[in-house]
Amino acid sequence: MISGGGGGGAIAMTKVKKKASGARLWMRFDRSGGSELVELDKNAIIRHAAIPTRDLRILGPVFSQSSNILAREKAMVVNLEFIKAIVTAEDVLLLDPLRQEVLPFVEQLRQQIPHKTQPQLRGPAGEQESEMQVPTGRQWLPVPESAEGLQSELPFEFQVLEIALEVVCTSLDSSVADLERGAYPVLDDLARNVSTKNLEHVRSLKSNLTRLLARVQKVRDEIEHLLDDNEDMAQLYLTRKWLQNQQLDAHVGATTLNNLSSTRRLGSTRSGSLVTSNLGDDNDVEDLEMLLEAYFMQLDGTRNKILSVREYIDDTEDYVNIQLDNHRNELIQLQLTLTIASFAIVIETGIAGSFGMNIPCSLYHVNGIFWPFVLSTCAGCFFIFLLILAYARWKKLLGT
Structure with a gap:
């Protein structure tokens, strides 16, 4: 039985829904940190995230070695190494969460998401209401940032993306470290004694290095592609688009609610202006750009380590050829x-x-x-x- 933490610190027991035909195991995390294991088929995923069928193929075994971060209208499809997820503004669906290499990502989500999504107040505003609200006719929606002093945080989808990139980069760094520890002794043995056994070890080493370099290069190229296109980065702001849609529904619903008091109308107008000021610039991608640049530099450093090992292999081969x-x-x-x-x-x-x-x-x-x-x-x-x-x-x- 797997449990997930709620926003208030309570631990909720997860449930496993009845497996349907063609369904696969997913783990769902919401904004408050709650989690559950579910069996979902393609139609359920498409209805939930509003993504085309071809995006689900990217998460399949055929494209298991590729790296993609795709922006859709209501979701972001993340396929990074062993992490295959569909992220929306409200939750994230993680494919095959029980795989050994995916477990660190699941653990990081449980530890960080409940804390990061809790807005905190600073200064005198802390004695007031903890979050501004926008009426939609049925419910009041929280606005993550306002002029009342709320602490600025990354949107939910970027928190998930940051954790995914962190886990993938850590895994790649660990693989490179293992490669370095095994490479230099093997190459030194070859330089001292050119034998069939040592040559076989070097051949296996070069094969592992080539595969690892390709993995790092794919993730690095995908991040570079996003950094080169501001429109693609703007499409990844799912929370901003979600709040804009809710704001539009709120204004439409406000015109039909004649029984609201004048005070409520004033609060609604004030909240709507705050949302407009916060979400007005759709081309502002500075937060995401800084996030991607940080991990791009980390992947570039990992790639340079691999290239240094390959250069050492080339130097050893040149030395052996000279011998x-x-x-x-x-x-x-x-x-x-x-x-x-x-x-x-x-x-x-x-x-x-x-x-x-x-x-x-x-x-x-x-x-x-x-x-x-x-x-x-x-x-x-x-x-x-x-x-x-x-x-x-x-x-x-x-x-x-």
Whole structure:
């Protein structure tokens, strides 16, 4: 059984709804911090978040390795690594919340959302009403910021996005740290001893590095894409659009409520003006831009760490190639030396072979000439060997 914290600190037991055909497990978090496990199918998700069907495909297994942050009219579709969520102005639906890698994100939501969504008063205004309200004909809606001194907070959807980016960046940083700890000893072993085992370790290391770099690059590129387009960032302000719609409904409903007192009408007009002043600039994306820039810089630093490891791998490979080239050159020099020696021996063998034939020769009848002739022939061949060797060194064909 999974429980979620309410805004007042009470712990509510969650419920699991009956599984429908084609339904998947989701966890729903609301603005006050309450949570529940639910089984929802595609139609229920589409009705709840007002998103097209193709957005649900992005959260499917086919696009599990992609990273997307999509803005829709009433929702934001977040697909970052293992975090797949649909965020609205009132709640967030998290797909597969029981996966091991998703649990830190769930825990962060439970810890931070109830605290961040509680507005706090500062100064003398703290003795007054804790939040301004806008009438809609049926209920009074809270306005998160006003001129009465309410503390400025990020909208609910950006709080969720910030937690998601924080968890993803932390996970990527942890993976990079593990990669660094395993990379440098393996590369040092390869530099000391070029063996099949060490080469296999480096090959596996390069594969892991390439996959990790691609993961970081995808998240980084998605954030960069948002930073380059102010219109896309403005569409992500779900709370602002939600309050604007509620404000419009409030003004329409106020014209039909003739039984409201003059004091209530004055409060409604004052609250509406505050909402208009707070939500008038739809192109103000400074808060989201600062949030995305912070995590963009963090991902850029993570990417630079991976590139430094790859550079170290390239340097090690260059060093190993230099070592192999040096060994190859030594083998070639040894082969050349043996070839020169073989040439000198062939000359001596040719002379000995010519005297081994049964042909008339006056030297056969000279006493005591055999050993002096053999020694002189060996000395001459050795001299030829030294002469050719010196020529090869003079031409720098052999090392000194």
